[in-house]
Amino acid sequence: MQEKYSPADIEQSAQTRWQEQRAARALDTPEARRRPKYYCLSMFPYPSGKLHMGHVRNYAIGDALARYHRMLGENVLQPMGWDAFGMPAENAAIQNQVPPAAWTRANIDYMRGQLRRLGFSIDWERELATCDPGYYRWEQWLFTRLFAKGLIYKKMGVVNWDPVDETVLANEQVIEGRGWRSGALVEKREIPMYYMRITAYAEELLAGLETLPGWPEQVKLMQKNWIGKSVGVRLAFPYEQDGRQEKLWVFTTRADTLMGVTFVAVAAEHPLAARAARDNPALAAFIEECKKGGVAEAEIAALEKKGMPTGLFVTHPLSGEPVPLWVGNYVLMGYGEGAVMAVPAHDERDFAFARQYGLPIRQVVAAEGEIFSADAWQPWYGEKTRAYCVNSGKYDGLAHADAVDAIAADLARLGLGEKKTQYRLRDWGISRQRYWGCPIPILHCETCGDVPVPDAQLPVVLPENAAITGAGSPLAKMPDFYAATCPQCGKAARRETDTLDTFVESSWYFLRYACPDNANAMLDERVSYWLAGGVDQYIGGIEHAILHLLYARFFNKLIRDAELPNARVPDEPFRNLLTQGMVIAPTFYRESADGKKQWLPPADVTVKTDERGRPVGATLNADGQPVWIGGTEKMSKSKNNGVDPQPLIDQYGADTVRLFILFASPPDQSLEWSDAGVEGAYRFLRRLWRTVYEYVTNAAEKPAATVAAEKTAALRDLRRKLHQTIVKTRDDYGRRLQFNTAIAAVMELLNVYDKTDKALLATEEGRALARELLEAAALMLFPVVPHIGQALYAALKPGADAASAAFPEADPEALRQENLALMLQIGGKLRGSFHVAADASRAEIEAAALATEAAQKYLNGQTAKKVIIVPGRLVNLVP
């Protein structure tokens, strides 16, 4: 064994050894399948160029779990791949004249090298990249099946339109209402798109959450709210148009307030708005105004609420009174019916709107136990459960639920409404007017319409020679790509030039890892084995709590229902989910003359702080001139604030970086990046190395005489500490998925070991315990720092291999304790402590507590009115 800890040497040799052994391979042999399987999946990265600390954190967690479960004897699958389609590749192409394919593949090669250097036990034989036709062909194949079933359909959708570049923009590319490249004011525009009918699975996606005890409550709640099931009433306001009776439909969860409706508002895109605008130039101008700006909900919701009367009236379905019809910029065409009934007295938003435009406000609901007074009127938005109707004619006095029922029944009799369950969830628009994505396998024929590409012609391969300019859709300018013949009638047809949303690729990759080499089928029998009960542990950023995780759950159900031969797909894809907190870092930028922000990497910036450590300014290292400090945000390509782990790996080695990132905080907490403390992680590993080195060196000498009888208790205490640490690390790795406390426990154990009498440890019994302790420490740390763990274990036990060793097991005998220390509280305040036998009865504990000096002093001779005993913890004497 080397005297000095040299990470470069031991990491190289450990990695070579693992590669030669193919130690990370997930086995499909019959013997391997007799062991329990553990499918440990980390969210695959977008190949943006280099790893950042968020990736390191994610994969360090995954690897610690994968290695721990291997040590429990399980058949572990830890795969890796690349979410390789996406916008950044096109941006790089525009900026640097590199084709997206070449750029993406170079990034993959570099990042794969970084992952290997970090020593993650990934089964590289299963690697996949979504931009590979061998992957996306199956997506196209599934698309044609879903299209045939009607689960994919076409309709108009609203997008951000840049009128200068004549191109569709992503929400991220709309900055303060303008196109990021052209600077032109962005408009909403309707275009035909393909949609996936996720709403058909809304109920199952909602109910499925109840079957996932291994998911964080927070994530399930977010998904539940996103699906947004609400039971209400769909009702109609009749109106007359061109002599015909028409109905304007709205949905409400508060039908009990129907008698308080004072206006109805429709979205600017609603057909009724367009009709009213025909002979109303002011309204037409307002509707035009509403088209400005992007489609992002966050942007629309932040707008000032504006509206305009149409001059039209609809009829109240129950009272028959005319109700004015308005257009409102806050009414969204994509939600529900694109129209809302407004009850200003009982809806905050409606109230603000009514105040602003002088519309009437009419109270029709009051709270139980409160007296309604028309004189002292104020809006009431209270709990539905306490509400009853007032001012509502025959419905007066009815409680919320009864009023809804009565009104729904009356509406149903009139043919003007019925109870309805509605979801906030909308169908998933999957068409993208972009190049670097999976081509949509549809042919447009003038005679036959939209015709799916036949299986024999799949995959529709994305040409890699497109010219990327940032204006328009590249594929739509490539006749070689889009010119085709209709497979049904044989006439000329035009190939669809939109590509699929990249969320589609990431919605099923976890299934393909089971059989990435199958060229004849999307999935096969190996899926039934690896996915039985779902992925055992999925790990990824909390930012994916809704979209990715909901789409993946949905897609999994689609594939289950497609009933692929031999491949049994479970109802839910991810049995256990660990949502990692984001690694966040400050952002820095400069503004160019036209107001565009140029984001600068934190590594190129020096921050000045005041005496309390708060940033007061920053300068660019290159020119020493000031830069602006933006928010502290998740590391991302677009804000250029990712921190590359490479310099730290080069300086300290992979183990130090892994130890540091896992020790810094619990995995689900967000972490503001700082490398303060990396040095400390390195120091700990060096100390660990030295401790084992000293043991191995000393062990060569003759042991001292046996332990004196009065000293055996010290060894028993040390051994108890060791086995408590084993219990703790097993619990942390296996149940809590919290690594910082597991690492701290081993550090604490080594501190205790260091403070133990050296002469005692030099005895025969002492040496045996020291060996047991150090071997166990190497194995307990192995999942986190496998290279040094492997080296130290081999040094202690020549020829042994930590990678195939079992995780230490606690000895119940060693854990036994004779005495317990209990806290003494007097009136809830801590006043002392005392010892009792571990098996003491409550009466004995109480007697011992009352006998303490502290009890005598603070009770002042009074008796305790109340004695609270928490076994193993404390006694509280309440005077």
Added chain:
RNA sequence: GCCCGGGUGAUGAAAUUGGUAGACAUACCGGACUUAAAAUCCGGAGCCGAAAGGCGUACGGGUUCGAUUCCCGUCCCGGGCACCA
């Protein structure tokens, strides 16, 4: 704007089911070793106070014998909001 989290020493954090607040580290201060520095080792330390003691988990209230933990309200920070991935 809406939905979901978070806020504990100078810093990262711990306290797992309502029961010793600050484990384990970082930075700092003092000491040992050294010609010196680095490395290493030993010791100190929430705040106020000489001590006794008091105060203390963003802020304000509440429940409880007992609250970092539960409830109500406020402020700040982060994530998501359907075309960033």
